[in-house]
Amino acid sequence: MPSLRRDQVGWLLAGAALTLAPHAGHLPPAISALCALLLVWRGLIAQRGSRLPPRTLLVVLAAGVVGSVLLEFHHFFGKEPGIALLAGLLSLKLLETDSLRDARAAVLLSLFMQLGQFLYQQDMAIAALALLGTLASIGTLLALQGRAEAVAPRALAALRLLLLALPLMLVLFLLFPRVQGPLWGLPADAYSAVSGLSDNMAPGDIARVSESAEIAFRAAFEGDPPPPAERYWRGPVLTRFDGRTWRPGPSRRHGQPFYRSSGPAYPYTLTLEPHNQHWLLALDFPGPAAGLAYGDDFRLLSREPVRSRLRLELVAHPATPVGLDENPRTLQEALKLPPGFNPRTRALGEQLRAAAGRADDIPALAIRHFRDSRLAYTLTPAPLGRDDVDSFLFDTRQGFCEHFAAAFVVTMRAAGVPARVVTGYQGGEINPVDGTLVVRQSDAHAWAEVWLATKGWLRVDPTAASAPRRIDGGLAAALPGSARLPLLARSDLPWLRALRDRMDAVNNRWNQWVLGYNPARQRELVASLGFGDTGWQSLIALMAGGCAVVMGGLTLWALRRVSTTDAIDRSWLRVCRRLAAAGHPRQAWEGPSNYASRLAREAPEAAAGLAPIAADYARLRYGPAPADAALLKRFHHSSRKFRPR
Amino acid sequence: MPSRIARRLTEAASRIILGKEHAVRLALACILARGHLLIEDIPGVGKTTLAHVLARLLGLQFQRIQFTSDMLPADIIGVSIFDQRDASFRFHPGPVFAQLLLADEINRATPKAQSALLEAMEERQISAEGQTWRLPEPFFVIATQNPADQIGTFPLPESQLDRFLMRISLGYPDRAAERALLAGEDRRELVARLPAELQAGELDSLFEATRHIHAGPRLLDYVQALLEHSREGTGFALGLSPRAGLGLLAAARAWALLGGRDHVLPEDVQAVLPAVAGHRLRATGDAPQGPDALVRRLVEAVPLP
Structure with a gap:
């Protein structure tokens, strides 16, 4: 069994480390430490050229990983234990990896783990980290295939491959039929704690929420936003009081506004971060909007809890008089x-x-x-x-x-x-970079x-x-x-604020265009491409077509790069094509005189007249330049005339 | 003219080494390309006879060393002996001072003795007792190796294999050749009676002609593509060195000369490639395979227009 070269092990380890490092944030510390230890161990083995640990020790270690996962989570189901288990097994796998086959398996596992990061977070930083890990994995595959090479050119080659994959990635991203709902949130996670308001209030609750700088929602106003003193975004309305806690009173829902809107109107786009609640944080008092409900207490409500980022087109009428005929x-x-x-x-x-x-x-x-x-x-x-x-x-x-x-x-x-x-x-706060109003917890x-x-x-x-x-x-x-x-x-650190504003604007773009690319937007895009309203079947057809176009384009480009045929080659290739059509193809690597003599043996009838053409071609192609003009003419003439019988 | 001489040589050699025209041609091409030759085969298939024939035909001064495990470098390159008349040491040149040296069963000797010979092959000179002696010009080594009997042998490492331009094997003769061999005269006598085919200076003109065989840009492209694929393609653990590339081109030139052409075709390269590259390539572990299969894979991986 041949062992891996040191550079191959290096790439493997780098890929695994880049893959596992982002997971360290949510893995149990014991598992993280174990993974780091195993990777370092493998690195030392490669550096010293010593032997891999025996199978029995690996079995014991694997049992240790399984045991610590069990100790931490008490079961194996769901995302967290699964990822922890995979992280441990990936590190262990490297300790028994000393052949190409095992190395490829480890790379595949790394790629899967990079995907696993998105189960936790989908922001741009995570995407960048995953991309870095993918780059390392591709570099590893290159190292496994080829000979030893310096890191920089190999990383560049991997980057080139990734860039080549970009058009295909875009087609798949844009046209793969989307499903409603969060793409990455597992059902169990959609209900887990999210910071934000709750539907009751005891002293200290709001103060606790205020400690978070997380973004609650963003609002992009079409015109000027209302003045700060008018910016009240209504959440739960609490009527019942038991001496300590405030709770909402009974509230009926209406299908449309039950009040008459008046006064100045502020149209805006609300991008709500998921908070797992029914209420939407609309500016008082919302005008008509499709698909939403209106509570008795002037809350705007959604039919489903908001489990993924939600984008709404709303109008606010702050000066509307309400409640004159209250129940x-x-x-x-x-x-x-x-x-x-x-x-x-x-x-x-x-x-x-x-x-x-x-x-x-x-x-x-x-x-x-x-x-x-x-x-x-x-x-x-x-x-x-x-x-x-x-x-x-x-x-x-x-x-x-x-x-x-x-x-x-x-x-x-x-x-x-x-x-x-x-x-x-x-x-x-208005973000000066893109003009959206950012509202935080x-x-x-x-x-x-x-x-x-x-x-x-x-x-x-x-x-x-x-x-x-x-x-x-x-x-x-x-x-x-x-x-x-x-x-x-x-507010006392201007540079920090400027940085934050810029980051927010970029993140908002990312949310709107990448994470917020939902079925509705996909339909819009397809419609704007001129394909009308489409079902998922036509989307799949469109996607397949797009992939074919991209792959075809790449193939043509690659072929153009290698084809440097000139007139002599073209004439020769025409002869070869005719012979191939007659059932006697030339092998790609076969030289002219070998081809002619092989055909003369195998199919003398078809090859009649081929030998002089092949000899002329060989002389023209490989003989001393400049070629004899008469010879050139003879070759072109006879190759044009050549028809295999 | 040179190609006619070359054909005459091939024919003369093939009259004695029966049914091995391809191997004989390769051996000749190896010498025309001024490379050393390694013949790897079982005993008794005519390795020594081939070396003898070549030496006779080319009119080269011939020496033979039978390698053994107790051989010392001095047994090859010579030894200084104290001369009582002069009261000084005099160097007595060893068998290596020949134009064509047959190193029989080179893998029987210890690495120490092997490297003494291999150094001579590379430098074409001998350093002993603080003095340097040039080896005769031309200087060729034809080494033989016995692959079947590996007990108590020291196989040549890759770095030393690389010094041989070609590695060929002869194999058993076919039925007709075997019959002719059995029915014919004793080869030993035939060799002894064999007249030199070359006049003085003709060998040099053959070398000269080989060097001037045209290798056009398209052919160099092809050779480069082969080299690159052997280095970067999948399945090759050890690619072809620049020395191997130079040797490949020189051997292809010699092959073209033997074929009666003034320019090299890709077919010439392909014809000598198994002999030139077979002992230099090594497969990656996933696909263990023989040198011939590996060379075939290399050839088939590089397309020609």
Whole structure:
């Protein structure tokens, strides 16, 4: 059994390392360490030229890998244990690999593992890493095929091969029939934890969400975006309060807007990151849109939980008056307070009602009271007691937006004004690179909504009373210091922000054009190519056709490069073609005189007259130049005339 | 003219070595290309006779060394002996000082003795006792090797095989040739009576003519393609060296001369390729196969227009 050359082992190891390294982030540390150890071991073996470990040791190691996977996950099913197992086995495989066949198997496994990265993440960095791994794998295949060569030219050759594959890749990407839904998310993973709002709220919840700089959604406005103070993106509306947690009240769904939109319109494209929930984070108040539902509480809802990035064309009418004819039961619900909680706040509410002449004045009075109480806006409020609204308003006096909103709503209800908490996002930043509004988890917010008989539901943001800059300038501007803020949400590092903006814009492109290439976009593309509305059968036909065109083009290009035939060769090749048609083809490597003498033996009839032509051709082709003009003429003439019998 | 001389040589040799025209032609081509020849075959098929015949026909001074395992370099290149009359050492040249040296069963000798000969083949001179002696001009080695009996032998390593331009084997004669051999005279006597075919200076003119056989750009393209494929194509662990490439072209020129042509055809290259490349190529482990199959694969992998 021949052993692999050192450079071949080097390529194998490099490929495996480049493949496994990106997995280190989600593999159990024990497996990662084991893989690294095994790779280093194989490298040492190759360097010292020592023997591979015996089979029995490999069996023990394999049992160890299986055992540690089992220890970590308790089963073998699903993505995580599967990938961990494969990573361990790939590293082990290299330890028994000393023949071409095994090496090829290891390369195939590496390629599969590169695909496995996309099960976790599909962003551009992962794609780049996978591409790097693929490059190394192709380099390995080249090293397995050919002789030893320096790394740089071999990597270049691999790159050339990858580039040659690019057109085919594009055809397959664009035309392979798409299925609805996330391409990479396995069913079990689509439900796993995703940071973002939930459908209930307890003190501290929003603050926790705010710690993440992850992007919640992007909005690209066709015209000017609404001013920052109008950018309220409505999420869950919370009516029920049990003294600690806020939960949504009952809500009916409508097939279309049940209010009459009015005022200025802001058309925009919303690109929502998956959050596994039904609600869509639309700007108040959405106009008609196909295929969506409208909740009683003015939320825009989707029929399916959002499990993959969703792109929506929406229109917002922020000035629309809503709720003038609100359902009495909803209002009833919006007045309830749990008995026995927050006595001081209830007293404050009653006091406010007494002070205000009309119900319409109560919210303004309450806001003034809030402002006068000098409540501090902070991400890290002091812990609150059982009556958390009471302790926030009267004792600790520091809180985040959910404290403000909850306290305000409790006060309103105590004063007899129907009120509820609205969660969602507020603000967002315009990315100067591509002009889209980027809204992050750190923009999560809670505000209040009160109902007045004369005006319907009105938005009141009590946070604005204490920290007006939160509404105009975002979280970073409002908080004293930026201690616990995510690095990327801080505003005091201009270069970092510029970098982030650029990255965001590029990522957005990637999301829109690569990951967001869904069946609808595919249909659009095919239609724009002039093929009309197509089913998957015609898509497959189109794809096959595209592949054929690409492969044909590449083949022609390759053939053109090798064919340097001139007139003499053409005449000779014509003779050969005629003989081939008569059933006596020339072997590709067969020289003229060998061919002639072989045919003279095998098929003297067909070859009659071939010998002088072959001799002339050999002389013209390989004899001393310049060729005899008479000879050339004779050759062309007789080769034209030549017909095998 | 030179081609007629060459044909005369082939015919004369083939009258004694019966039924082995191709091998005889290859051996002649090897000598015309000024290369050393390795004959690998079982005993008794006429290896030594072939060497004898060539020496007689070409009018070369002939020496033979039977290699054994206890042979020392001095047995080949010569030894300095103290001369009492002069009170000094005098160098007594060994059998290597010949124009055509038959190194019989070269793989019986230890590597030390082998390398003494191989050095002489490469340098065409001998260094001993701090002095250098030039070997006669021309200088050819025809070495024989016995592949069947490998016990107690030292097979030549690749680096030394590369010094032989060609490796050929003779094989058993066919029925008719065998019959003629049995019925005919003793070969030994025939060889002894064989007249030299060449006049003085004719061998040099043959070398000269071989060197001037035309090898056009298209043929060089073909030779290069063969070399490149042997280096980069799949299945070849060890490609052809530049020395092998030069040797291949020289041998193809000689083959064209023997064929009566003034230019080299790809067929000439293909004809000498098994002898020139067979002992130099090595297959990668996945496809273990004989040298002939490997050369055939090389030829068939490089197309001709």
